[in-house]
Amino acid sequence: MTNKEETIAKKTVFDGKIIQLEVHDVQLPEGKSGVREVVKHPGAVAVIAVTDDERVPLVRQYRKAPEESLLEIPAGKCEPGEQPIQTAERELLEETGLQAGSLTEIGGFYTSPGFADEFITVFLAEDLQHKEQALDEDEYVTVEMWSLNRALSEAMEGKFRDAKTAYSLLYLAANKHSIISSS
Amino acid sequence: MTNKEETIAKKTVFDGKIIQLEVHDVQLPEGKSGVREVVKHPGAVAVIAVTDDERVPLVRQYRKAPEESLLEIPAGKCEPGEQPIQTAERELLEETGLQAGSLTEIGGFYTSPGFADEFITVFLAEDLQHKEQALDEDEYVTVEMWSLNRALSEAMEGKFRDAKTAYSLLYLAANKHSIISSS
Numbered sequence A, B: 001m002t003n004k005e006e007t008i009a010k011k012t013v014f015d016g017k018i019i020q021l022e023v024h025d026v027q028l029p030e031g032k033s034g035v036r037e038v039v040k041h042p043g044a045v046a047v048i049a050v051t052d053d054e055r056v057p058l059v060r061q062y063r064k065a066p067e068e069s070l071l072e073i074p075a076g077k078c079e080p081g082e083q084p085i086q087t088a089e090r091e092l093l094e095e096t097g098l099q100a101g102s103l104t105e106i107g108g109f110y111t112s113p114g115f116a117d118e119f120i121t122v123f124l125a126e127d128l129q130h131k132e133q134a135l136d137e138d139e140y141v142t143v144e145m146w147s148l149n150r151a152l153s154e155a156m157e158g159k160f161r162d163a164k165t166a167y168s169l170l171y172l173a174a175n176k177h178s179i180i181s182s183s
Helices: A084-096 A148-156 A163-174 A176-182 B084-096 B148-156 B163-174 B176-182
Strands: A007-015 A020-027 A033-040 A044-049 A055-063 A068-072 A075-077 A098-110 A119-130 A141-147 B007-015 B020-027 B033-040 B044-049 B055-063 B068-072 B075-077 B098-110 B119-130 B141-147
Touching: A007 B007, A044 A055, A044 A084, A044 A098, A044 A163, A055 A084, A055 A148, A068 A163, A075 A084, A084 A098, A084 A119, A084 A141, A098 A163, A098 B163, A119 A163, A141 A148, A148 A163, A148 B163, A163 A176, A163 B098, A163 B148, A163 B163, B044 B055, B044 B084, B044 B098, B044 B163, B055 B084, B055 B148, B068 B163, B075 B084, B084 B098, B084 B119, B084 B141, B098 B163, B119 B163, B141 B148, B148 B163, B163 B176
Parallel strands: A044 A119, B044 B119
Antiparallel strands: A007 A020, A020 A033, A044 A075, A055 A068, A055 A141, A098 A119, B007 B020, B020 B033, B044 B075, B055 B068, B055 B141, B098 B119
């Protein structure tokens, strides 16, 4: 009952800077057919960085789609030919000026598999050194250094409104004893 | 630096069954302008249901966008005029046949605020009673009852590949002592 839905026909409706939109006619079980709206995205990484003195950089940024200023962990799209771990190192450095001595993949998720193929790979960054922030030309963000404890308790109260940020902090909170105590 | 990006002009590129796609020309700081690709979505709810004997229903479903069969908690789009808690009750019952005696909002998140306005509100369902599953006509899912402990430990290892599912289970794992022990 959870078989692959073969594409019978598809058309690309939009080819943008960040996403492409395809509409697929698909074969369903019992000889039926259906239509699937598919947003194609190159994939992204997100980085939860924890400094030696247990602080976490969060990036405040206006997001046009939800029309809201959100507090998020550093993140960005994978560039062509780039491995996720390279994207993680680059985005953390560009957005916060922090260079990671250690990057560990802790998980990842489809943001919205009902209509998009975007997968975010999540890294834990440690052994951080201060370098220089280098934002993209049209990137307007401010960095806030939060105490890890405050970030974890707000995440545990469901207060972070961005998927990758809530995921990463809840992951650390749930694994607290094994991860935080070893760093 | 995180000011609102005013829309100067926009056009709707696609108006589908689940999403709409808009392209906005926006005003940026320093007199600059930019283009934002915006996927509009009606919003959704997700339900992490925990039975009295500490089991959790997970729904396995083929997802066309990622071309992958995923294990997810029950979820669905908000219908026009429906409150999130009503969507939660309805989707849980339709997909799993479980009726919730108690529904508590535990959090919520934008799935991908860089290009979409989709917000998922997450509920914890308890005091569950078995009724009859009532899937939509083109919904092909199978329900698996997992032990809560197994679901929590796989989430803590980063194994669930769907945002709402990982979020909800990590939330329960992080809050384990206060939530699970009281149920």
